Amino acid sequence: MSRVVLNVDSYEGNDTPSAEIARFVVLYGKASTRKHKIWEGDGLLVCFTDSCLLKSEDERDVICRSSALKGLDQLEDGRIINIGSWSVEIQERIATGPPQKPISAQKPEIQSPMPPMTPGNSENVENRKRGGFSSPFLGIELPKPLSKRSATFVPPLIGSESSSSGGSSSSTIQEKIPPFILNEQDILDRKTTSAVTVDTRFARHLRPHQKSGIQFIFDRLRRGSGKNGGGGGAILADDMGLGKSLQTMAATWALLKGSKTAQQLANSCLIIVPSSLVNNWKAEFDKWWRLMRFPAVIALTANDITTYQSTIKLMPYLVISYDLAQRHVEKLKIIRFDVMVCDEGHKLKNLDGKLRKTLLSLEIPRRLILTGTPMQNDFEEFYSLLDFVRPSVFGSIVEFRKMCSDRPEQLNELIDECMLRRTAADVDLKHLPEKHEYILFCAASPIQKHVHSEICDYMTGDALSLIFFARQLANHPKLLLDNLREKTEKSKAHKHSPLLLAFDGAHMPRGGVKESGKLTALVDMIKCFRLLQECTVIVSNYIETLDMIQQLCEYLNFKVLRLDGKTQVPDRQKLVRTFNDHRDPSNIFLLSTKAGGVGLNLIGASRLVLFDSDWNPANDQQAMARIWRDGQVRPCHIYRLITTGTIEEKMLQRQIKKTGLGCVIDAIEVGDTIATFTDEDLKDIFTFTGSATECNTHDLCECPCDGCGMLENEMDEEDDGDDVVENDAEKIDKSGKIDKIDSDDDEEADDEELEADVTDEVVEDSQEPPEATKPAVAAAGLRTIASLAELSRWRHFSPRHADTWHHFMTNAGLSQVDTDVELTFAFYQESQY
Ligand SMILES: [Zn+2]
Known part of the structure; x- marks a missing residue:
């Protein structure tokens, strides 16, 4: 990136600057000589005749004042300049706002996560903001002081204006996350120069069938009104579990974003759902928007419809139940919706039904029906759905029937054009759903x-x-x-x-739940999972422990299915089938680690709790693989419970050191594990550290994150500013093996290095121990920090960071009940798919 040196002397002027002459969307970060800048956030650079202000994205905070910028005309996109002690990269010039305009009035334009769409900037504004984050859960937007926020530098993706001056660092990322452009043909045909892309928040996570689904919805809905027969309606009839709501959100969001350009695709979207699903949609939005401004109004009363009218620009979605929509149709009519989505749309199968007529009376030009069962053995019902989304295309019901018998091929063509149906079997499920792994540390x-x-x-x-x-x-x-x-x-x-x-x-223990930290946690967990309508498998090494958990579950009105060493082989399959077929969240499957070997398929569950760990990580991996396997369509959550500061932490550390937790291995030699313990090992194993620490394992990592949930390469590198090169060199010396650490925008490379590191460590244990800051660090068997390097791929959460902790617990599905669980710490990792 080329630099222009501008006149940026510190500005000490008054608070009422003169007329605004230019403003830019920018990325900003502490000025440094680093090649890969650490951008801390999106901001605005507002230029006046006599000064300029670097402001936060929402204009609430002034990050820096400086004297007037010269050469404003030269500030093309991609240019990096210094403002005071800050580096700023120009993203794009935007319309100049009147200087004294109230903040609220500017919000839609400035704060909107829907920046104007032109190739090469909208995509990358979003990307840079997300930085190296890789999932809706991981990329937590932390409500932190600005200096703590960070986002790694991700260079322009497409059509970069600054390619001539662009840095060499951009090429790798360009290949890594290609933008998902929905109107590619239009651009090729030179009908437009503005790319409409799928928001990167979705694009990074889409499976192939979801991509084609989004393209399908977008292509149909963009056409608009169907009065002349060219109308844009569609039915998405995918099987359950294939992500209909995700595809809908990604496609409609692209339509709404497109409205910021001259294309004016859509401004508002009405999502009508059965009452029982209103909260599911809210949760879906929550999941993808996280701490960003929530884009939807969830209508629970008629008043919410009125509210929606006034916030429509900021929150373009209105989610409402069929029932409420029907009762307040007059209110809905006042709002001119551009898009209507009907979830579980087979509700509209009755051609003369009141609901169908009511919704048609809204005269919304683009209609999308979501259903898992489009054809319920009745032609008229099917016609009712088709005619709802594409009025006049299929003629009258009589004409439809005639076409059915006379010209079936032509009819099929028409149906194919407006309906997309995939079954779970059609879709390549080699890509398993997400796998979320947690290690929860419970206070003894x-x-x-x-x-x-x-x-x-x-x-x-x-x-x-x-x-x-x-x-x-x-x-x-x-x-x-x-x-x-x-x-x-x-x-x-x-x-x-x-x-x-x-x-x-x-x-004297009496068998109460509160007498065991892990059991206390377990009780709350299974209550939460039942509320989430998800089935749970609980795994333990010990028959007595399984007995105890069984009693407890039955006391809590769960029905227990249990498989351990005593279960006869013919009974095993029966148990498994019962569990998988019913998918009843009040069933709990208890499994003994050893019996839960190969071949057992418990995909009826999406949550699994490892109540205790085995010395052999392979056994734990086997148990965990019971739910995360072929045929599983739901995201899996796997929880490992550890009592803080006890032998369980030592076992965990040993597992990590031996193989790395992430490795799935068929068999390893662990017969000698206990035999190889020295006296020092044993002493270490029995030393209770739970009173002094929230997580002994995290202490041993010497990880600087403090449990804030960010990965090391995401954290603010305030201290290393200009002398970062020196620091890197230091790291190289220390490890002796890592020859490159600086690639904060290249996670894959980091992972490879870590893997190599961990592998090396198994054979190479001769390095000098690090300075012992805690007695246990020096203990035999835990000689190096590097041996726990695997954990640097996990996110570390401490309840001391209340905001991120709360968010973590919510995403882990553990905030459904009033919990009194005393978790002291947590590790989290999401697998890539
Ligand atoms: Zn950490």
């Missing part, structure tokens, strides 16, 4: 803390027994107590009887 209960420290004091040479005790304790102290009592009864002089002394008075 007071009894657990107490007994754990007693076990530490009670070190004997019998490591195997002690490890077993510690793991039982982490599941529930009552399990350990019962086990010890049983052993003591069998033989009065049992060598571990003294441990019973740990269970005295106040520390």
